[in-house]
Amino acid sequence: MSSDKKFKLGMVGLGVMGRSLVLNLADHGFAVAGYDKDQAKGADLLKEGAGKPVGSAADVTEFVAMLEKPRAIMLLVAPAKVVDIVIDDLLPHLDKDDLIIDAGNSYFKDTDARFDKCAARGVHFFGMGVSGGESGARHGPSMMPGGDKPSYERVRPMLEAVAAKVNGEPCVAWVGNKSAGHYVKMVHNGIEYGLMQLIAETYDVLHRGLAMSNDDLAATFDAWNKAELNSFLIEITAHIFKKDDDKGPGRLLDKIKDAARQKGTGKWTSQDALDQTVPIPTIDLAVFGRNVSGMTAEREALTRALGGPVPVYAADRAAFVTQAKQALFLATIVSYAQGLDLLRHASKAYGYGLHLGDVARIWRGGCIIRSTLLEDIRAAYATNPELVNLLADPRIVEKVRAALPGLRAVVRTAVDMGIPVPALMGSLAYIDSLRCGQLPTNLIQAQRDFFGAHTYERTDREGTFHTQWE
Numbered sequence: 241m242s243s244d245k246k247f248k249l250g251m252v253g254l255g256v257m258g259r260s261l262v263l264n265l266a267d268h269g270f271a272v273a274g275y276d277k278d279q280a281k282g283a284d285l286l287k288e289g290a291g292k293p294v295g296s297a298a299d300v301t302e303f304v305a306m307l308e309k310p311r312a313i314m315l316l317v318a319p320a321k322v323v324d325i326v327i328d329d330l331l332p333h334l335d336k337d338d339l340i341i342d343a344g345n346s347y348f349k350d351t352d353a354r355f356d357k358c359a360a361r362g363v364h365f366f367g368m369g370v371s372g373g374e375s376g377a378r379h380g381p382s383m384m385p386g387g388d389k390p391s392y393e394r395v396r397p398m399l400e401a402v403a404a405k406v407n408g409e410p411c412v413a414w415v416g417n418k419s420a421g422h423y424v425k426m427v428h429n430g431i432e433y434g435l436m437q438l439i440a441e442t443y444d445v446l447h448r449g450l451a452m453s454n455d456d457l458a459a460t461f462d463a464w465n466k467a468e469l470n471s472f473l474i475e476i477t478a479h480i481f482k483k484d485d486d487k488g489p490g491r492l493l494d495k496i497k498d499a500a501r502q503k504g505t506g507k508w509t510s511q512d513a514l515d516q517t518v519p520i521p522t523i524d525l526a527v528f529g530r531n532v533s534g535m536t537a538e539r540e541a542l543t544r545a546l547g548g549p550v551p552v553y554a555a556d557r558a559a560f561v562t563q564a565k566q567a568l569f570l571a572t573i574v575s576y577a578q579g580l581d582l583l584r585h586a587s588k589a590y591g592y593g594l595h596l597g598d599v600a601r602i603w604r605g606g607c608i609i610r611s612t613l614l615e616d617i618r619a620a621y622a623t624n625p626e627l628v629n630l631l632a633d634p635r636i637v638e639k640v641r642a643a644l645p646g647l648r649a650v651v652r653t654a655v656d657m658g659i660p661v662p663a664l665m666g667s668l669a670y671i672d673s674l675r676c677g678q679l680p681t682n683l684i685q686a687q688r689d690f691f692g693a694h695t696y697e698r699t700d701r702e703g704t705f706h707t708q709w710e
Contacts, residue, residue, distance in 0.1 A: 246308035247273035247295055249398060251316065252326055253344075254281035254296075257370070258316035259288070260377035261343075261402070266292035268401040275303040304333040311338040312395055316370075320346045327354060336362035339391050343368045343383075345505055348426060348512075351419035355387065364391040369425020371607035372404065380404035382607035383412040384428070384599075386421030386592070404606025411605045416592035423586060424599055427579045430509030430523045432609050433502075434575030435473055437526035437663040442568045443477070445654050445661065449551045450560065454481045454491045460561060468639075469569055471611030500530040509582070516585045519673075520578035521666035522571065529662060549658035560653065566646025571667035573639060576609075576617060577630035578670065597621035631674065640671065647671075 251262050254276035262272045262285060271293035274285045282296035297303035304311065311334065315326055323342055330340065340358060342351065342365070351367035358365035366387025370377065383403055385392050392414045403412040415424050446452045446460070458481035465474045485492040506527045513520045532539070553560065580596055587594035600618040604610055620633035630636055651668050654661040673679065688694040690709040697704055 245271065247271045247293075247306050248308055248312070249273075249395070250275065250303060250307045250311065250313040252276070252303075252313060252330075253315060253317035254278075254285050255316070255318070256374045257377045259285050260374050261314075261316065261370075261381070262294055263289055263292065264378055264380070264402045265398060266294050268398075269293070270398050270401070271295075273297060273303060273306040275300065300329050300333055304330070309335065309338075310394075311335070312341070313339065314341040314343050316343050318344060320344060320350065323350070323354065327357065331358070331361050331363065334361070334363050337364065339364040339366075339394060341366055341368055341385070341395070342422075343370045345369075345425065345429070345503065346422050347504075347508060348419040348423040351387075351422045355418065364388055366391055367419055367422040369421050369428060371425065371428055371603075371609075373608065376404065376606050380411070380606050382602050382605060382610070384415050384421045384424045384602065385412065386415045386424065387418060389414050389417075403602075406601075406605040409601065411602045411607070413598045413602050415599060415602075416587065416594045418590065418592065420587075420590075420592040420594060423590070423592065424583065424594070426505050426508050426512075427583055427586075428603065428607065428609060429505035430513075430520070430582075431575050431579040432473075433506035433509070433526040433530070434522040434578070434663060435471075435572060435609060437529045438522070438568055438571045438575065438667070439473060439477055440529070441654075441661040441664050442564050442650075445650060445657070445659050446561065446564055449553050449654070449657050449659055450557055454493065457481045464565055464568075467565075468613070469565065469572070469611075471572075471613070472608060473611075498533055499536060500533045502527070502530050506530070509579075512586065513582050516582065516589060518578075518582045518585045519670065520582055521670050522575045522578055522663050525662040525666040551657035551659055553653070553657065560650075563646035563649045563653075566643040567650035567664060570640060570643035570647045570671075571664055572611075572613065573630070573636060574667040574670055575663075576613070577636075580617070580621075580630055595621075595625065596627075597625060629674070631671070644671065 248270050249265065249272045251258050251272055251274045254274045262274050265272045266289055273295040274282055275297045276282055279298060285294060286296050295306055297306055315323060317323060317326055323344060323346055327340060340363060346367055355365045366385060369384035370381050372381035380403055383399055399412045400410040403410040415421055446457060458478050461474055461478035465478060480493055483492045485495055510524045510527050583594055583596060583599065597618050600614050600621060604614045616635055617630060620630060620636060621627055627633060631640060647668050651661060651665050685696040689696050689706055693706055695704045695706045
């Protein structure tokens with residue numbers, strides 16, 4: 241590209257995600273200039289993007305000068321604390337009405353603070369969640385921009401062009417005000433935590449409980465992926481079971497240490513759900529699962545001290561596999577339901593103005609939690625935008641009723657075999673709690689009034705009351 245030609249967009253951060261998104265944009269005819277303090281990454285971009293409308297800058301001054309005014313600059317940097325450093329580097333070189341887009345996994349409250357910092361300099365700013373990993377960024381991600389809508393409209397043609405498509409619809413939309421984009425991405429990741437934990441627990445009961453081989457598991461998950469459990473995560477799980485170890489005999493999965501890492505978005509989801517007093521036990525217990533997996537020394541010590549049952553399943557194996565499918569399907573619905581319920585409450589608390597049908601629509605393709613189930617979820621909120629909970633939608637109710645016996649049976653069997661299934665149990669408890677007409681929390685209120693004079697309400701008359709219990 242000629243040096244006197246200005247670039248439509250600037251990208252700060254040319255790691256795997258940033259470089260892939262630049263090349264995706266270039267493939268669609270958009271001229272993009274990249275900048276990274278590691279100049280080798282800029283050289284890699286130019287090499288990989290040879291013949292495409294891409295450029296690279298050696299420093300911030302050169303980078304900003306390469307961009308068409310008013311400038312639009314996207315950040316894809318990690319860790320999140322680097323975002324503030326990059327913004328501070330950019331602001332002295334920017335003009336009024338320039339735009340910065342943070343497309344990383346930033347904490348939503350930090351996004352609000354960065355909006356204010358940029359606004360004080362006359363610079364527009366918004367946060368945008370991006371999901372799909374390297375492949376998604378290169379070939380079509382799901383994107384969740386929020387904040388100033390006119391700023392989004394400036395870059396909408398570019399984002400719609402490179403986004404994943406489902407039935408011709410781009411998997412990107414302005415989701416709401418202020419830090420809505422990063423909040424929606426945070427909850428997306430919370431749901432992702434839930435789904436991954438549920439799949440892992442299902443694998444455990446089938447592998448340890450039924451002694452199913454990796455080949456049997458691959459065939460089972462592949463069949464499930466062709467039915468109602470069709471999703472990206474089920475699809476890749478079937479592939480994982482079949483992967484041979486290139487460093488020795490056997491399957492690679494059997495050689496991977498059972499300690500799961502995390503980057504914080506699941507924890508943030510649980511923390512804000514507690515602040516919003518919204519129950520999301522499936523997601524909470526997925527975070528718990530990752531935390532306890534890292535307690536290697538403790539688990540080894542308690543295994544030696546307490547031992548544990550050797551799982552033996554003597555009943556109908558084929559019937560149990562069917563129940564496991566039902567359990568995983570229903571718990572998957574519950575993970576989505578909990579995340580969407582948190583979004584519903586947060587939208588009111590933070591003034592986001594979210595449309596949950598749009599959120600479900602842009603999650604249908606490109607992102608990690610994409611599944612055919614999201615079409616039903618989109619339809620549920622399109623029919624009733626004020627739906628009090630996804631589980632109340634008539635179409636979802638039918639699915640819940642059909643799969644509930646399977647979930648209950650799998651939880652019961654796992655308990656009997658001593659196989660931990662916290663997220664499956666939490667999903668069942670969530671359903672049973674929400675459909676319970678009389679919870680035992682009347683006793684908790686009595687206890688609170690007994691020891692702390694916290695008062696209580698009655699079922700037979702209005703007002704608040706306190707009793708001298710002794």
